[in-house]
Amino acid sequence: MKKKIAFSLQNNLDELETLRHKVEQYGVTNGLPDKTVFELNLILDELFTNIVTCGYRDRNVHWVNITISIEKNLLAICVEDDGTPFNPVAVKEPDVGCSIEKRQIGGLGIHLIRHMTDSISYRRLEDRNVITMTKIL
């Protein structure tokens, strides 16, 4: 069993297809339930999409590094990018209980990640953002 994978994506939304294939493959190899595969894909999609759309101030190609591993009943997920410093842990929760008129368009990406993981931590290492998450299987 291949319990750990590491891969890199370019800062381009088309890479979401690569992400999807990697995650699905990982799910099959490790016999993960469909629901876990769906959520793992969503967590990584949200972080990756944010990095691509908000993280860079130049027009260069950048690489986002992703690793996924399983240790006992814990899924460990790590996303690393060289974009502008950004700490998702510090982001305020959106109000998801209000009327449609008051409901804000946006701010749901990090909200979804929080709900689908069991821990999130952030470090800035040299000039890189490193986000580590765990999810109980």
Next chain:
Amino acid sequence: MKKKIAFSLQNNLDELETLRHKVEQYGVTNGLPDKTVFELNLILDELFTNIVTCGYRDRNVHWVNITISIEKNLLAICVEDDGTPFNPVAVKEPDVGCSIEKRQIGGLGIHLIRHMTDSISYRRLEDRNVITMTKIL
């Protein structure tokens, strides 16, 4: 004397040239010191650049509305956009006193705005971000 102007810029960095011309013209019309014109341009540039680079999740054309006015010795500046909800007042100050090795690349835009204005306030009105600033002349 034309103490108030209002104009709109498309979400495209090339509009920084339009911004510059508007601000310089306004400075000449109202006899503002060069330093004020420089700072006014910088404040608006930083907000506008952030909106263009981080504010939108689609590829459509959006308009950013800017008004500048003078009331007695107070310059009032307002920037309004229909991007994702974002409150610049809530952003943490970067550490600007550390060594070059520790110094983070990024987070300076809002820092500069804070230093060059005397008040900043943020409201979310319907689906728009409205940032109002004042600067004592």
Next chain:
Amino acid sequence: MEITEKKQDSITILQVSGRLDSRTSTELEEKLNQAITDGENRLIIDFEDLSYISSAGLRVILKTAKMMKKNDGMLILCAMQDYVREVFEISGFDAFLPITTTSDDALCQINPG
């Protein structure tokens, strides 16, 4: 993602299949804006064959729901798969958006009588 448009009992139904994410959401947004511009103020989105949705998809749905509300119109979503539905629930969208189990239920609700 693929979008198929059909009319039933004079109501427009958009069947959205595949993956609705930041890569594809613009296409759905354009389609929905077009429908609203064309004067539709009752719409059903059928998610039966939607296998994936991210916050980019939610964004488009919320925008559309807000516009419909302003026009005194109605937007109903139907036939969501479990994981997709969970995303709507975590985001609290089920509080203000009618989500029905089948497209027939949606038609009944939108076209009473």
Next chain:
Amino acid sequence: MEITEKKQDSITILQVSGRLDSRTSTELEEKLNQAITDGENRLIIDFEDLSYISSAGLRVILKTAKMMKKNDGMLILCAMQDYVREVFEISGFDAFLPITTTSDDALCQINPG
């Protein structure tokens, strides 16, 4: 923004004029990256004719300064106009970057002896 490259006492001097902002900073970044790739580890940037700088410009300068530092190199900025200098000071860059009044001062400092 315009960039002119010249050599003096075997030191590369980049004269940057006009406006350094989010529209133009990529061009400067490319030029600086090229210089570093070419093996330059002592560089002077002459800002005498720079009339404007935003945080996008600071970003490129900081990135370059960090790379030079790693290579045990040296980056000196010189001849800034008052308003430009103020932006560097507010950002605390004057604490770790040598900023001299004239390009001759910069040459003396980078090429002692």
